[in-house]
Amino acid sequence: IKKVKIAVAHGDGIGPEIMDATLKIMEAAGAQIVTEPILLGEQAYLAGNTSGIAPETWEALHDAKVILKSPITTPQGKGYKSLNVTLRKTLGLYANVRPVRSLSPYIHTHFPKMDVVVVRENEEDLYAGIEHQQTQDVVQCLKLITRPGCEKIVRYAFEYARLHDRKKVTCMLKDNIMKLTDGLFHRVFDEIAAEYPNIKSETQIIDIGAARLAARPEEYDVIVTSNLYGDIVSDIVAEIAGSVGMAGSANIGFRVAMFEAIHGSAPDIAGQNVANPSGLLNAAIMMLRHVGQTEVAKTIEDAWLTALEGGHHTADIYQEGVSVRKVSTSQFAEVVIACL
Amino acid sequence: IKKVKIAVAHGDGIGPEIMDATLKIMEAAGAQIVTEPILLGEQAYLAGNTSGIAPETWEALHDAKVILKSPITTPQGKGYKSLNVTLRKTLGLYANVRPVRSLSPYIHTHFPKMDVVVVRENEEDLYAGIEHQQTQDVVQCLKLITRPGCEKIVRYAFEYARLHDRKKVTCMLKDNIMKLTDGLFHRVFDEIAAEYPNIKSETQIIDIGAARLAARPEEYDVIVTSNLYGDIVSDIVAEIAGSVGMAGSANIGFRVAMFEAIHGSAPDIAGQNVANPSGLLNAAIMMLRHVGQTEVAKTIEDAWLTALEGGHHTADIYQEGVSVRKVSTSQFAEVVIACL
């Protein structure tokens, strides 16, 4: 196989540690990739790039087709723009795909049968970043929704369901209040759902939808929703399945795709070799599938599962009576490699 | 005691049935109230009032100090404004208070120790209802946040905590993205928290906050948040405690207060005498406390608990092995009355 070029951002906080673990596992498994490091995040911010992205990184990003990214830290209190949002918007990464399933009994969850994929719109909504100070005491933020934006994400969700043999797509919105914006998303959902008669479709108001999802996640399959709701419900499903530390995500565009963990850079535990690399590793597994290296992806996934089943758990998921051994970040990587 | 005048909206869907049950229980318990029916909702909409509120109802509302309201149905597809939102804004009901606690083992929950009060901002945010169609394909909704709005709700939350001997107030926002709007709420939270050194305070990003709340609700005490996040997290806590059908809420203003269940009018089961009146009954209990009839409030609450502990459960919470008897709406009311 020809080696695939991957732009790799090592990130901040626990980023470098989990990236190190992930790259070692991929290498040991024989992934056919060439990595090119790019600098994003804290250092770039502090060097004066208000977007957190240095000019030379922009060049690399525009050449890249595949990006693997660790979480980054945005320095506080300077009004810096979110780098994640800038990347998603600038690179046109319109679909944020976040699969989560139960690993019970190896990882404790109340919901041993849950298996949910959140397909989150990734460019619009309140994340457009349009905020104004109206008066000293009045501020506003614009929630922006477009028909093409809705069409792209809803179609992606149904195509995802079709290709992955999923049975149902649930759309969650608050269109009883936001009749124009969420109403447009709902209309587009109904239009596109009609083109997929073999996939069940339903819409739920986000309040009760999120509540049922938290109480009975087994009832859900694929969920499609707008950016902010998707941010919230994807963290919910990951956490009730065991930990947000376990979930990876794919940010999909027409030209380029970026893979990352769904959690943040956790500066409080940085440099201690205790973080769970599973989120980023799952992102890497999605990445390998994306570039057609499905076999090595499967090999890594199986080894990862075997490591977890063996009870080798990092501190965040360590649980008396379920776990066998508390392992560090690098130890966990070694166990996964031994299981390959 | 002087009887307190209550404006009562019987509502739509299951509204009249659960109101009937609630009023019967209050009467049997000796609540000192005089009810004055007001017409809100479906019939008013269909009679041509686009707000769902007839002119004569407005007069009654402006006289009322206390309102007990059943859920209403907004007819579909006519672009009608939400009556709930109109009432909350017009009457200045700035604080939406939603207490939820576990009734384990009588009602099944994974979280037997949870006891959470969501204090939800009730007038601003995306609920301001300011939406525009920009082009055929572009729509927007304005999220509006004001300093006085933030101050009122945050102060309410801390005063609530102080008066109810609560230990901690958690604020949930997305100010890493919405730096001006959610940032203002966060700043006001920090300012007011500093005035209450005996109450623990913390802030969480709404994504991980909602996720932890869904996974470990016992870690939370009072939650204060803006309107839309509060809508979502209050449904989550109610549902994971057993059912959104159980929770009541108080909408508090400086001049008037309105009490209602947190669930909707459930037209699908209307008229069948199967709905759970507990949400509205809990709202009524909050109402009686609000008007100083604390003893009768306690009597009703105890009887309600005794009925549930006896296993008399409506269909929504009926569970094999936990429940003893499946009761109708009116039967449940009779059991509560017998327990008074």
Ligand SMILES: CC(C)[C@H](C(=O)O)[C@@H](O)C(=O)O
């Ligand atoms: C870090 C933050 C900007 C980001 C988001 O809100 O999208 C994160 O929460 C996520 O879900 O990827």
Ligand SMILES: CC(C)[C@H](C(=O)O)[C@@H](O)C(=O)O
């Ligand atoms: C019916 C709807 C307008 C309302 C809301 O969104 O506030 C409801 O969900 C609630 O929580 O009271």
